[in-house]
Amino acid sequence: MNASEYFPPVGTNPLGGRLVRLESVGSTNDYAWQLALDGAEHGLVVVADRQTGGRGRRGRSWLSPPGTNLAFSMLLRPTSLAPDAVPPLSLVAAAALLSCLREDVPDLSIKWPNDLYCGDRKLAGILAEMRLKGRETEFVVVGIGLNVNSGADDWPPELAVTAVSMFQAVGRKFDLDEILQRFLSSFNDGYHDYCRQGLRGSVRRILTEASYLAGRRVSVVVNGRSISGTAGDIDEQGRLLVYDDHGVCWPVAAGEATVANMEAF
Ligand code: BTN
Numbered sequence: 001m002n003a004s005e006y007f008p009p010v011g012t013n014p015l016g017g018r019l020v021r022l023e024s025v026g027s028t029n030d031y032a033w034q035l036a037l038d039g040a041e042h043g044l045v046v047v048a049d050r051q052t053g054g055r056g057r058r059g060r061s062w063l064s065p066p067g068t069n070l071a072f073s074m075l076l077r078p079t080s081l082a083p084d085a086v087p088p089l090s091l092v093a094a095a096a097l098l099s100c101l102r103e104d105v106p107d108l109s110i111k112w113p114n115d116l117y118c119g120d121r122k123l124a125g126i127l128a129e130m131r132l133k134g135r136e137t138e139f140v141v142v143g144i145g146l147n148v149n150s151g152a153d154d155w156p157p158e159l160a161v162t163a164v165s166m167f168q169a170v171g172r173k174f175d176l177d178e179i180l181q182r183f184l185s186s187f188n189d190g191y192h193d194y195c196r197q198g199l200r201g202s203v204r205r206i207l208t209e210a211s212y213l214a215g216r217r218v219s220v221v222v223n224g225r226s227i228s229g230t231a232g233d234i235d236e237q238g239r240l241l242v243y244d245d246h247g248v249c250w251p252v253a254a255g256e257a258t259v260a261n262m263e264a265f
Helices: 028-037 089-101 165-171 176-200 202-209
Strands: 005-006 019-025 043-053 072-077 110-113 115-118 119-132 136-146 218-222 225-234 238-245 251-252 256-259
Touching: 019 028, 028 043, 028 072, 028 119, 028 136, 043 176, 072 176, 089 110, 089 115, 089 119, 089 136, 089 176, 089 202, 136 176, 176 202, 202 225, 218 238, 218 251, 225 251
Parallel strands: 019 043
Antiparallel strands: 005 019, 043 072, 072 136, 110 115, 115 119, 119 136, 218 225, 218 256, 225 238, 238 251
8 A cells, every 4th residue: 555654853743743645545544543553653644645435424435536635644642631522623623724724715614513614615524533441532533634636527516516625716726745734733733722721722712713603504413303593602612502593502512513505515
């Protein structure tokens, strides 16, 4: 599977301190997971030109034309985070993406719990997976698919209307490595901020300012039950607050929010 490894000089960003580049892999999340089981250290990043079995949330697949977009996974060993504090790392990653891209790409927002949108289309998806050791967090793999340089013709018809790339949004191509490094630096800051003070610091501000769902009518399925109402803010535990038609607030910890008149994707 053509792995090449890059160890930058000591003193550079600890995330990506060990960067494994693959021409082709099933899923970068699976590859990083295996390296984690083998003892790889916090900060490992696995990036691939092509994924043959890219995975999304809820058993969906993640399609990305080879060589044009970013598909990568980061290994985190957040010793200070209890397992229930791990899911908001998807929001931390989304906030880091938004803050490192917003100078280049207009109209970015974060769709709870794990998507970056440009306008009404999905620009990036995040898949965070965790392994427990007893009651503690052993490691987390955060995988990101970011649509960078793909064009309209690169998508299958069903994705052409729901997905967008940075190229499509602004009409120019981007250097994948430069975007990756920018993201790692941004995520590094957000990650440490989150480990120190949870969703109270800079990450929360971004989530509040740039929420795709706030004020929209949504349905959220929680444990098989559908809750409909108006989305509010994201609270300090990373839960989406949904206000039903009686004004009752439902803090939703996990699930999939569908905007009225829109399919979840
Ligand atoms: C989603 O939107 O449902 C999440 C998509 C996550 C895709 C990325 S691409 C890199 C990493 N490897 C995978 O198999 N999935 C994630």
